[in-house]
Amino acid sequence: MKDKESSLDFYAFTGIYRERLVGSFVKKVYQTGPDDFLIQLYRSDLKRFDMLVSLKKGIFFKSEETPDTASQTAMVLRKTISDRRIVSVEQVNFDRVVKFVFHTGQALILELFRDGNLIATDGDKITFVLKPRRWRNRDLEVGAIYIPPSSSDPTKMTDEEFVNTVRQSKANAVQTLATRFNLGGDLAEEVLFRIGLPKDGAVDDLENRANDVRRSLAEILQESLLNSAYYYEDQGTVSPVPMKHFGEYTRKFDDFNEGLVFLLSMSPQEEESEDPIQRRINSQMKSIEEFGKIAEKYRSYGSQIMQNLQTVEMAIKDARSGNYPSDKMNKATKHISLKLGEEDIDIDYTKSAGENANRYFDLSKDYRKKIEGAKKAIEEAEQERIKLQEKKVKSVNRRIFWFETYHWFISSEGYLVIAGRDAKSNEKIVKKHLKEGDLYVHADMYGAPSTIIKSEGKPMPGEDTIRQAAAFAICFSRAWPAGIASGTAYWVYPSQVSKTPESGEYVSTGSWIIRGKRNYVTNLKLELCIGLREIEGVSLPMIGPPEVFGENEKCIHIIPGDVRRSEIAKQIAEYLNVSKEEVEKILPPGNSRIVPLKPVQNAS
Structure with a gap:
């Protein structure tokens, strides 16, 4: 099943629906999932319509159930683009990048x-980025100038630029079109299929047939704007044009968006991710099977x-003298097609029969x-799996402490701090563990965990401890995935925490009523360290503010970022020599980034 839209899909989407989008106002933005956003649009002649943006799957005109409470990210986006009028919609450099420009100059x-x-800009300057990242040639950070991931657009290249790009490639024909021209695999194969070039042909074929390649691409792009969608069940994909190299399509839609939404409905729901090691092994096994077939061919x-040397030499001689059938001969590439047995074999007639045979033997090798x-890669992956299993067994056999049910750390002053993991544990943590002498801490935002500093006599x-617990509460709130x-945050005494609402109010599971003065702690940085802490003779992975780790303790410093949990x-886990599972369960929500640890000073 195709898991996300292609460059061709975005070319078609922006081309077909540009007229509908331009002139529309953004009314509201909702975050319906970690990577999914619903943008409500309005235009006087169209009234309200919804656009679903799935960063992992694509763009659709589709309504979704919206959350009762807006996330921090949604609130930032609302302030940034609400009530802005869309003045242009464009695909950037025929890449999987779509840009909406507003009348204010923002985008x-x-x-x-x-x-x-997802990036918001004012002019060229980035004002918001969902997942900050830095590369050698561009930065996605607030304040940086936005630079697209690709600088070349195959639809706007001159003949000279096209040929120069081809000459720089060492890959075969289909790989060159797919990667260097942003076409992607399916479109690259379709372009070659329509002009009769093999997908595994030499890159030289692209240079020799440059005009045909560009004509084929232009025709496909023009077809994609006819507002149709073609579903191919065997390939699990929808395309805005008939993909002739796939064969017959299963179903046709008279509206491109209808086809995209259909495919989205067919895709499986998010499940537990496959073991990454097994995924690598499966990929290598598929490669072995594919490489074996090609090598044997x-x-x-x-x-x-070699078995037909005389026949091949005669064909080469005929080709050189111009007496070979024209439909089996390509004078531009100096190749002929010669049937030997059941196969049509490509022969370079500038070389001898023996040289052609050696070329195929070398390719096979x-x-x-x-x-x-x-x-070898499979063997290395298996060894890695064994090591991880050993770590896992070691961790399973250790003693489990009661506070590991929650997020926890030991403060620099020796106090245990615990925080809820979800609504259910937020309810339990207060009812069961908040005692006289403890302190209740909460981030100053909805949806943060109930956090308790245990005094234990x-x-x-x-x-120091109060500030560390307040920072911990912020880090495990929605602020972390929002970047x-x-x-x-604030802290109060246990007597100020109640489940009794005012008349007519309702307190949901995991929520609490706070009465009286709140003691605020400000300017709390979102940063955490992970290291090992020995408790009653057991070594545990512990996560907490950098201040809780000593100068000589081995730990890793993280901040909100764009690397998956x-x-x-x-x-x-590799750095601390513990199991990945033990580390993953203590990490904050959302993605993170490892950064160098700076010297820290306690507040006292």
């Missing part, structure tokens, strides 16, 4: 490749030529080497 840019990203071609490389915690740099957990 909303959707980068819809890999895990996706090229070996067979070489053998066929190259793919055999790739098979050996893939087998000790004097009231000092300013906010700092926040505010699973990848961050893997890196930290």
